[in-house]
Amino acid sequence: MTRIMESIRRHTIFVVIASVFGSLLIVGTFAYHFLEDWSWVESFYFTVCTLTTIGYGDFSPTSDASRLFTAVFALVGVGVAFGSFGALGALYLRRGERMLMRLSGSNKGPQETK
Numbered sequence: 108m109t110r111i112m113e114s115i116r117r118h119t120i121f122v123v124i125a126s127v128f129g130s131l132l133i134v135g136t137f138a139y140h141f142l143e144d145w146s147w148v149e150s151f152y153f154t155v156c157t158l159t160t161i162g163y164g165d166f167s168p169t170s171d172a173s174r175l176f177t178a179v180f181a182l183v184g185v186g187v188a189f190g191s192f193g194a195l196g197a198l199y200l201r202r203g204e205r206m207l208m209r210l211s212g213s214n215k216g217p218q219e220t221k
Contacts, residue, residue, distance in 0.1 A: 128191045142173040158188040
């Protein structure tokens with residue numbers, strides 16, 4: 108694959124990952140704002156704590172609707188969030204590998220996995 112095509116592919120992957128994770132943050136923030144009547148900051152904070160599995164315990168859902176939303180949101184969102192973090196980490200590691208190859212003067216690029 109040419110360098111330009113590889114660069115476009117990496118940027119596309121990054122944009123997709125950022126969009127998916129950003130969408131999770133937006134959906135969670137809006138849901139908690141309206142379901143729990145929390146401020147926007149509190150809703151965003153709880154969403155981040157849920158997606159990263161921090162769970163400080165200073166906020167918790169109080170209605171049945173928000174508890175059900177949290178259960179589904181956590182089951183889906185945590186997997187998607189950690190998958191996003193893993194994919195971003197893989198992009199970062201591949202970039203570092205390419206930089207090391209260039210610095211070492213090797214003509215071979217990093218091994219592509221298919």
